[in-house]
Amino acid sequence: MKPRPRGAALALLLSAVLAVLAVPAAGPSWAAPEKPAPGVTLSRAEAAKxxxxxxxxxxxxxxxxxxxxxxxxxxxxxxVTGGTNSCANADGQAVTTDGGGAFSKVLPAAAPPKPCPCVVHVATVQGEQAVVDTELRITGHPVAPLPVSGEGRLAVLTEPRLDGSSSLLTWFGAPPARTLVFTVGNLGTSPVKDPVFQLGTAHGVFAPQWEDRQWKGTIAPGQKAEVKLDFELSAGAHGDYQVSLQYAKKLLATEPWGVDRPWGVTLFWILLCLVVPAALFRIGMAVVDRVRPRIPGRPRAPRHRGVRLSDVTARLPRTGRAPDPTAAAPAEPARHEPGAAHPTTAALPWFTPDSAPSENHPNRP
Structure with a gap:
């Protein structure tokens, strides 16, 4: 029996290691399952009226x-390009989904007021918006091409949304910025190249201020495209705003936007109102101290810079210390000579240790 080459043995060993490493991947996945998209199925693709x-x-x-x-x-x-006016509203049906999000309902293929192409339009009545259109052919109902103009005509197909978030600079008054995202379809017979939309922002009850926003791209007839338009408000803007979209002087959609107050600016003004008066008070006191008149002969009072340790220790009484031999002896009082004029101030009596009166002094009572 011939031995296997080293290359084959190495390949077998590598495949075994990969198999062992792949075992945990085959285990249960803890990732959150993706939410399925709503779907609609018809029991027949064509039905009679x-x-x-x-x-x-x-x-x-x-x-x-x-x-x-x-x-x-x-x-x-x-x-539904013609709106609900092109639907058989009298024969519509309502249904509520079960706990798993499924439903089944019998719907009559009523002739709509507009010619085909026709669809079965299923949409949510309240809550999160969801719409699904499924093609349906109605036997005996007239068919006509979609009404189009001689040029490109755009229509919004999905609910617009605002993407983006505020940053730290916005908290201090920087202009809030967002991106308006929506999907448009070309209902005309000619392609639309680089369409120019009008984007308006209105605050409260005021009229919107319109600005032109050009989207780069071409939308062919019968096609749709996702459009993203960037815009921003003025610095320090806050409150309830309404963003409007317009094309060819026709209002396509509106979207509300609540802008938070820039609290960083409020905090700045509060600190400014505290710091500026304190600084002005210090400057005014310094000016008053320099310009006030001085009394002749009186030294200028030193500025108070706090209590120093040397000032405190200089005033403490010195007790229990030996006399300093190098210190100068106190000056003797001047003696009064006979016949000399008396000084205006009386001198204090000074006694020496030998002349001090004692207890046995004869003159002591």
Whole structure:
């Protein structure tokens, strides 16, 4: 039996190690499962006018109230372009999803007021917005192309949203900035290249201030694209704002935006109101100290700079210390000569140790 080459043995060893390392990966995954997208399925793709078809859905929010409509002049890509006026509203059905987000409902294929292409429009009535359009062909109902103009015509297909967050500089009064994200579709017959949108911001009850925002790109007829427009407010802006989107002088969407107050600016002004008066008081006191008149012969009072240790110790009484031999002896009082004029002040009596009166002195009482 021939021995295996070293290369084959090394390959077997490497494959065994990889197999061992791959065992934990085969275990249960603790990652959160992705939320499934809402879906709708029809029991038949084509139905006669008034015929019943079963609409089945899954992946919706549990306990959500849904509205089911048959709409004309609509496609799954562009949605209900004619609005709810192009739907058979009288024959619509409502349904509530179960705990797993699924539902099943019988819906009559009523003829919509607009010609086909037609869809079954399923949308949430309240809460988080979710819409799904599924193509449906209605036998005997007229079919006509979508109404388009001679040029490109854009329509918003999804609910706009504001992306972005505030930074530390915004807390100190920097301009708040956001990005408006939305999806538009071209309902015209000509491509739209580099469309220019009007973006307006309104504060409270005031009218919006419009600014032009150009998006770089081309949207072909019947296609859709995601548009992102950056904008910012003025420095220190706060309160309730409303962002509006307009194209070709037609309002497409509005989105509210609550801007927090820049509390850093408020804190700065509070500190400024405390520091400035204190500094002005110190400067004023220094000026008064220099310009006030001085009394002749009186030295200027030294500035108070706190109590020093040498000043305290100089005033303490010195007790229990031996006399300093190097210290100068006290001066003897001047003696009064006979016939001399008496001084104006009486001298204190001084006694020597020999002349001091004792207890046995004859003159002592």
């Amino acid at each position: 008034g015929a019943d078809l079963t609409v089945t859905g899954k992946g919706w929010r549990p306990g959500a109230l849904l509205m089911l409509l048959v709409c004309g002049q609509s496609t799954p890509e562009l949605g």
